Amino acid sequence: MGRSASASGWYDEKSSLVKKGPWTPEEDEKLVEYIQRYGHGSWSWRALPKLAGLNRCGKSCRLRWTNYLRPDIKRGNFSQEEEQTIINLHALVGNKWSAIANNLPGRTDNEIKNFWNTHLKKKLLQMGIDPVTHRPVTATNSDNIHHLYYLMINHLLSSLAPQLLASSSSSGTCSSLANNNLMMNMNPWGK
DNA sequence: AAAGCTCACAACCGCCGGCTC
DNA sequence: AGAGCCGGCGGTTGTGAGCTT
Known part of the structure; x- marks a missing residue:
């Protein structure tokens, strides 16, 4: 059509x-x-x-x-936690900005998309991580940070992606997953 | 001081899926 | 069944502000 x-x-x-x-x-x-x-x-x-x-x-x-x-829109800089959530969710669902936005109350898909394109992509690249695949840029790199990140993303992709994608339209479903203790503890760039 | 450059973000555009008739 | 309407999505662009030379 x-x-x-x-x-x-x-x-x-x-x-x-x-x-x-x-x-x-x-x-x-x-x-x-x-x-x-x-x-x-x-x-x-x-x-x-x-x-x-x-x-x-x-x-x-x-x-x-x-x-x-919209009156419920949150203005101002993204917090470390929000930033972390975006990165984690992006690793799970890719450029599904609306699905990511559903898990960040007060943030719009457009705002998240802009933030990703202007800040987070660069940040990941500086860390040597491909912002598309969320894998180390160089295949031979076994640096601890990259390795941890790689393990974390693979773990999430294999265990959580199906249910996340199935319920991406319902708000609040992913945030607890994206922010769970495992992920925060494994956060390779700290804080 | 001003011209050129870079960055950030609001807004535009084209497409898609769901729904109705 | 399929054509058209509508809301929504993601990619891209335009532009103003700030920075550099």
Whole structure:
């Protein structure tokens, strides 16, 4: 089933008039006010811009709300524990940012994805760990840190991945696994 | 001081799966 | 059964801020 861009919500029938780019405080205010007043369920994202008096496509509104305006979003730097959780979960499920975000309350998939791409990937590479495979970059490297990390990830992949993937949509399922004592104790970069 | 570069992150884009008709 | 709508996802891009030269 192929889908056009218009069907996915980026452009409506008057696409040339739909505004793109950064949101203004006024637009934010309109969006927040409408959602807070009417809650979810009585409208669709596609219909919302018109209802709220916004010259945006529904998809842009949804993204703005879920990634930035939602009241439960946690702002600020990632803690060591959050960082550790992301790395552990990424080793289990890969680039499933929404599944990872489900286990980090207040964090969005977009935020985690950005954090991974700008910080964690580099950090792992500096440690000599491939951020994709979570294995040492050099096959012959038997350094203790790499070896511990490798054992840890393999242990988790073999024992936990099936159940994690099966329940990745339900929040709270993974966090206890990702943060369990074994993993924290084996954390090769400390803290 | 200013031009160029790098980094971080908000936003865009295209695609997919589920659902409805 | 299949076409279309919708919400959601992950990859990519644009841009502003901060840093370096």
